[in-house]
Amino acid sequence: MRNLLIASLLLIGGAPSALAASSETDFKVAYAAAEAANKEAGSLRNQWTVTAAALNAAKKAADAGDFDKAIASSKEAEALAKASIFQATSEKEAWKALEIR
Amino acid sequence: MTTPDNEFSATRRLILQGAATVALVGLGNIPFGLAPALAAANDKYPEEAFKQKNEADAIKSLYGKTAEASDKVKLDAPEIAENGSVVPISVSTTLIDVTSISFLVSENPNALVASYRIPAGTVPSVANRIKMARTSNVTVVVEAGGKLYSATKEVKVTVGGCGG
């Protein structure tokens, strides 16, 4: 039981630097996903300004080394980009409802 | 470029003289620090008045007395300004011997916005477009026969559009 305890402590002790290192790669993954989604929104000619703002915030946080914030912002950017994609696709038909006939 | 400087220093001398006389005469209601420039009739730019933050000080600095509301002063101002940067305001009055008309916006950084000198023979009515920082009372003060009359109206001001 004791060895397990020590091992886990070591793990936790040793982990943060690994965690920080891996969260940089996590950030890169999250940021790339957000950028890809926003690119797709661009191809549908329907990007949102808030997506771009979240991407900038993510990059700024990453530059400052705050990867948790950077990942959070990237996730937010991805969500916003996905919402703008959904908006573009659903509006393809939905606009007719408002049309004056 | 030098002329405006000594023009201001001339004004300062004028004010100081004014302050001296006021101190002697001991008019109670004028706070000592705000010695009034002489009646607005002189042609110097009322620098002090335009620096005053609130309305009462600006009126005191400009005219050296307080105004009383009068229905003979008709202030025309919008209810909701279409935009705070261009608010059309105008005034007309049936008072006679009008020598000066001034517009003040209490909520602006400096209350005094404009002060017009009305020589004899000029109709006591002015229209202009002013800037307003936020919803505020707009007051017009008319100096007629040496006495001050005023009218006040609230004008609502907000930004427009959905904000971005």
Add this chain to the structure above:
Amino acid sequence: MRMRSAIHFASAAIALALAFAAVLPGVAADTIDPVADARAFRKFFTDKFPKVKLEDFVNGPYSMDEDLHRQWEEKEQFPPYEFSLEMGKEMFSKPFKNGKSYEDCFPNRGIGVRQNYPYFDDKEGKVVTLELALNRCREANGEPPFSYVKDEMAALTAYMAFTSRGKPFDIKIPNDPRALAAYQNGKEYFYTRRGQLNFSCATCHVQSPGERIRAEVLAPALGILNAMPIYRSEWSGMGTTSRRFTTCNSQIRGVPFNPQDDEYRNVEYYLSYVSNGLPISGPGARP
């Protein structure tokens, strides 16, 4: 037995009817009928605002609110776009370095022609707006193009609009499938929701004209471009149709396109066409 078959028969009939109904509007929407659209568009607004005279729709918010109308009348006595108009007039006939001027690029030397813009250019197969034509005239004569959003472009379009004041909008859609497609694309843009606020042009200018959006009163879509270019107190300066489109986009948190991208040219084509018959009133003053 007969009861069940009757039910069967009834449900089949209903299903058939529903299917047919669903097809019908589908069919109607596919054929593009600008003339019917324009008639319906005008009727929608004249029904919604019976007291507003047809030609007064071009005054936008000022026809929707008495207090605003008075403020506008005061401004119109000596309008803030006066300087831009004079600059435009001066620039319009000043020759380029090669001796030509804008007058050589436009029919009737550019006087009283604004109401025909935008038009469909069959050579290019696209809509050409007044701002685009002005910049193309400059480039054709070896001059650098102006910004599409304000200053010189606003001054030039202000002068051209001024020379057309009172002339009804006269936008033509040639019998060319590409023109109909551009018109339809413009209509679709007008009704499509965008931006995080999820508004379309129609959300504000069809569903709620006359109502307030904070301090501003929303203009009806009918005649909404007739006063362009406009001096907006908000900008404390002049702005062209392009400036209005791009700022509207960013206000609803949609990323704007570049001025004169196809979408903007087409929506201007649609909006101008459905306002045919209403007088040009530019340059205008707006809140």
Add this chain to the structure above:
Amino acid sequence: MASTIRVRATSSSETTEVQALIQHPMDSGFVKDSKGEIIPPHFIQKLTFEHDGKSVFVADWGGGISKDPYVKFSFKGGKKGDDLKVSWVDNKGATDTTTAKIQ
């Protein structure tokens, strides 16, 4: 450079109505530009109107007057063809003047 002052003076019976629109930024000194820096105060302080050598109207303005300022007033006297001299000076000492004909 064209004058910055546009004047419309029309006389009817015995009064002359005067409208003036002046091209000037009228920066109050309380506004920031897009980069967040304060735009320094730059506004017309005094605007004078003179008809046959006599001042008929003087405006003392602060920063609270709108950009491209406008003012309207009337005075008794003045007939078609008379001159109306209009001049302004701003807080930086810049000036402009023009003489308009009363219509």
